[in-house]
Amino acid sequence: MQKNQFEDTVIAGGGPIGLACAISARRCGIDPLIIEAGAIADSIVRYPIGMGFFTTPELLEIGGHPFVSAGQKPTREEALKYYRGVVRTDKLRVRTYTKLVTAERVGDVIRCTVATPDGETVIDCKRLVLATGYFGEPNLMDVPGESLPFVHHYFDEPHRSFGLDVVVIGGRNSAVEAALELFRAGARVTLVYRGTVFPASVKYWVKPDIENRIAAGEISARLGATVLRIEKGAVIIRNAEGLEEALHADRVYALTGFRADFALFRRLGIELEPGTERASVNPDTLETNVPGIYMAGSIVAGRYTSGIFIENGRFDGDKIFRC
Numbered sequence: 001m002q003k004n005q006f007e008d009t010v011i012a013g014g015g016p017i018g019l020a021c022a023i024s025a026r027r028c029g030i031d032p033l034i035i036e037a038g039a040i041a042d043s044i045v046r047y048p049i050g051m052g053f054f055t056t057p058e059l060l061e062i063g064g065h066p067f068v069s070a071g072q073k074p075t076r077e078e079a080l081k082y083y084r085g086v087v088r089t090d091k092l093r094v095r096t097y098t099k100l101v102t103a104e105r106v107g108d109v110i111r112c113t114v115a116t117p118d119g120e121t122v123i124d125c126k127r128l129v130l131a132t133g134y135f136g137e138p139n140l141m142d143v144p145g146e147s148l149p150f151v152h153h154y155f156d157e158p159h160r161s162f163g164l165d166v167v168v169i170g171g172r173n174s175a176v177e178a179a180l181e182l183f184r185a186g187a188r189v190t191l192v193y194r195g196t197v198f199p200a201s202v203k204y205w206v207k208p209d210i211e212n213r214i215a216a217g218e219i220s221a222r223l224g225a226t227v228l229r230i231e232k233g234a235v236i237i238r239n240a241e242g243l244e245e246a247l248h249a250d251r252v253y254a255l256t257g258f259r260a261d262f263a264l265f266r267r268l269g270i271e272l273e274p275g276t277e278r279a280s281v282n283p284d285t286l287e288t289n290v291p292g293i294y295m296a297g298s299i300v301a302g303r304y305t306s307g308i309f310i311e312n313g314r315f316d317g318d319k320i321f322r323c
């Protein structure tokens with residue numbers, strides 16, 4: 001009978017926090033295997049092209065590796081280069097395009113089922129660290145037409161929308177910034193948001209910009225509106241007056257936020273608090289209620305995705321691996 005691959009520690013997620021956890025493990029003499037569903041730091045890969053971080057580079061550093069950027073704040077491209085360099089320098093073992101599908105405790109081991117480009121395989125381990133982030137699962141509106149090909153849940157770059165009618169759905173930072181960039185790249189933008197005012201979390205230097213563009217009629221806005229459905233070439237909304245309205249759209253960006261893969265956590269037997277979906281973890285060790293399964297990074301905050309980011313999640317590995 002063929003034996004399953006065995007690893008002391010598997011880390012699911014090769015984002016900044018998964019990589020930082022691997023460095024902490026290495027410093028305790030453990031050589032973990034990182035399995036990553038996409039490319040290294042796949043969430044940053046999905047950031048808009050050319051995007052600048054709001055965090056200064058030293059706060060994005062992991063494992064004490066210096067992060068030098070040309071400007072005061074690093075760009076997406078500089079961050080990708082930095083995290084590639086960390087993997088290379090620390091010789092971290094990363095298997096990209098390999099996704100944790102499920103895991104279960106079988107006797108002394110945790111049996112992980114993983115999907116690879118060549119099919120499913122099984123890896124047994126003593127310790128499983130989940131650092132899977134939240135950027136893989138868009139919050140869907142559950143309206144018809146949401147998966148039509150001209151509806152995008154990630155904002156790539158504004159250039160592609162020059163001269164087009166674009167509807168942006170959402171009112172938080174991602175949506176507001178996308179609307180402004182699209183407008184400045186020559187798209188005719190309509191912003192649809194269910195709130196009647198922009199939330200306080202919108203960056204203080206961005207808020208007056210969007211409000212002034214709307215007041216000047218340069219960006220159309222439908223605040224207090226609900227999306228009813230999306231059809232080829234149009235977003236149908238119920239506007240603040242309660243009337244049904246069709247907004248012409250060559251392209252739609254539905255930027256309504258993201259959530260962790262809570263279904264995966266439940267499959268693993270991890271208890272989640274109803275409402276917040278916060279996992280039951282020991283705050284000192286980050287071990288979940290399932291012995292041997294740990295959580296690190298943004299997923300520890302449950303639905304509150306902006307509660308833990310790179311600068312305050314990057315030391316989680318030191319709680320899990322103590323030596």
Ligand SMILES: Cc1cc2nc3c(=O)[nH]c(=O)nc-3n(C[C@H](O)[C@H](O)[C@H](O)COP(=O)(O)OP(=O)(O)OC[C@H]3O[C@@H](n4cnc5c(N)ncnc54)[C@H](O)[C@@H]3O)c2cc1C
Binds near residue numbers: 013053308
């Ligand atoms: C547009 C934007 C701008 C941001 N700017 C900043 C900023 O300036 N400063 C800051 O600190 N934070 C910023 N953030 C937040 C930051 O990106 C996250 O806090 C950070 O990426 C969280 O790191 P993580 O390693 O926990 O998760 P992630 O970076 O999301 O990494 C998780 C990784 O796990 C992989 N994965 C998912 N599921 C599986 C699975 N089942 N099996 C295997 N692998 C899996 C994913 O592909 C991903 O690579 C920003 C976020 C966005 C969207």
